[in-house]
Amino acid sequence: MGKDEIIVGLDVGTVKVCTVIGELGEDDQIEIIGIGTAPSLGVKKGVIIDLDQAIQSVKQSIENSERMAGARINSALISITGSHIASTNSKGVIAISGESPEITERDIEKVIEAAKAGIVSPEKELIHTLSREFIVDGQSGIVDPLGMSGTRLECKVHIITGSITIVQNLIRCIEGAGIDIEEIIFGTLASSNAILSNAEKELGSMLVDIGAGTTEIAIFIEGGLAYSAVLPVGGNQITNDLAIGLRTSIDEAEKIKINYGSTVENIVSPERVVEISSINGKDKHTVSKKYLVEIIEPRVSEIFSLVRVELKKSGYYDMIPGGVVITGGSSLLPGISEIAEQVLNLPSRLGGPHYEGELADMVNDPSYSAAIGLLSYATEKYSIGRSYKISKRKTGLRNFFGRIISWLKDFF
Numbered sequence: 287m288g289k290d291e292i293i294v295g296l297d298v299g300t301v302k303v304c305t306v307i308g309e310l311g312e313d314d315q316i317e318i319i320g321i322g323t324a325p326s327l328g329v330k331k332g333v334i335i336d337l338d339q340a341i342q343s344v345k346q347s348i349e350n351s352e353r354m355a356g357a358r359i360n361s362a363l364i365s366i367t368g369s370h371i372a373s374t375n376s377k378g379v380i381a382i383s384g385e386s387p388e389i390t391e392r393d394i395e396k397v398i399e400a401a402k403a404g405i406v407s408p409e410k411e412l413i414h415t416l417s418r419e420f421i422v423d424g425q426s427g428i429v430d431p432l433g434m435s436g437t438r439l440e441c442k443v444h445i446i447t448g449s450i451t452i453v454q455n456l457i458r459c460i461e462g463a464g465i466d467i468e469e470i471i472f473g474t475l476a477s478s479n480a481i482l483s484n485a486e487k488e489l490g491s492m493l494v495d496i497g498a499g500t501t502e503i504a505i506f507i508e509g510g511l512a513y514s515a516v517l518p519v520g521g522n523q524i525t526n527d528l529a530i531g532l533r534t535s536i537d538e539a540e541k542i543k544i545n546y547g548s549t550v551e552n553i554v555s556p557e558r559v560v561e562i563s564s565i566n567g568k569d570k571h572t573v574s575k576k577y578l579v580e581i582i583e584p585r586v587s588e589i590f591s592l593v594r595v596e597l598k599k600s601g602y603y604d605m606i607p608g609g610v611v612i613t614g615g616s617s618l619l620p621g622i623s624e625i626a627e628q629v630l631n632l633p634s635r636l637g638g639p640h641y642e643g644e645l646a647d648m649v650n651d652p653s654y655s656a657a658i659g660l661l662s663y664a665t666e667k668y669s670i671g672r673s674y675k676i677s678k679r680k681t682g683l684r685n686f687f688g689r690i691i692s693w694l695k696d697f698f
Contacts, residue, residue, distance in 0.1 A: 294362035295660025300499035302326050303347040306657040307355045318645045320355025322347045331499035332368035334455045344463040361466040363660040365473040369518040370449035376401045379440045389431045397441040410447040418442040418510040444511050474502035476659035481637040491608030496616040498522045513600035517592050521616030524585045531581040532562050549586045550621035551579050590629035609633035615653035
């Protein structure tokens with residue numbers, strides 16, 4: 287990247303759309319110059335359900351960020367989430383031919399293609415192929431085999447896919463707002479780049495991103511992404527529980543959760559009470575903060591119980607001594623890391639971006655993790671999790687024609 291290049295991260299969440307504009311200097315340091323948010327209309331659980339409303343939300347977020355930055359933008363890296371996201375681990379193997387066998391870029395492309403074979407169905411859009419390690423003639427743990435000698439090349443990859451219709455709707459939304467898509471990135475993969483250190487990824491850690499509509503999981507082993515999943519539950523379920531238990535509106539329940547919510551009783555005083563407006567907005571009643579905990583704690587425990595199921599299913603439970611890092615807008619509930627430790631029986635902490643520039647007070651918040659992570663992602667030679675980029679991702683019709691050209695080449 288050149289000096290003072292503008293890079294943009296755009297996170298379309300369930301509650302808000304967030305656009306962050308950064309300027310990359312010649313020292314490869316990012317300076318954030320613009321932030322814009324807007325209510326996320328037409329989006330449910332990370333999936334677009336009303337295209338026109340979603341386009342207007344994205345436009346508003348972009349305009350707000352441009353106004354702060356004093357600059358116009360025309361492209362961005364985009365995050366994606368939703369329970370339609372699926373992942374799997376796979377392995378490819380090829381033979382290296384030639385009198386003096388040297389592994390080339392073409393060999394790396396071929397072994398990754400072999401690992402993808404049969405994984406991506408017509409209903410799925412490939413989002414990431416992340417290389418976990420290469421193996422040359424039985425020697426494992428190789429990060430980049432380019433130029434090495436060998437006769438047999440293997441590659442272990444982590445593949446992330448999404449529903450092709452949902453991905454295409456996201457593309458239409460972003461392009462409908464006048465923005466070209468540089469790359470679409472799994473939200474928690476982006477967040478990990480803003481939150482987890484390289485040491486934590488090497489040691490073995492799990493990132494849990496609790497948003498409004500979904501909870502995303504990413505497990506890193508030996509520096510690479512080894513397992514990922516998206517659960518269709520999040521902070522909105524806590525808000526709904528409060529609305530029912532307190533006999534109030536969703537909006538009032540959300541305010542109560544943000545201002546007074548907690549997950550553990552020893553943080554609150556039983557004598558403290560909160561005034562609640564009824565659904566009609568006319569009548570009011572009071573409840574103790576202890577009662578709020580009694581509503582919130584079971585739902586938070588349930589979310590981490592579902593996380594535990596995924597962790598057990600991954601087979602990596604005993605391989606994450608780095609513990610659990612919790613982020614996302616819903617991670618701000620007091621005591622949430624204590625609940626995570628109780629349910630998962632692993633050390634847990636809260637995580638947020640570590641930006642040190644002028645706008646640090648605004649962006650060093652867990653709800654900005656994905657957007658800030660997108661900026662960091664843009665500065666790396668390889669995708670997060672040691673992803674070997676075969677070619678820059680294209681979208682829409684360009685992606686379609688690219689596949690046709692690639693297909694034709696195989697016959698000539």
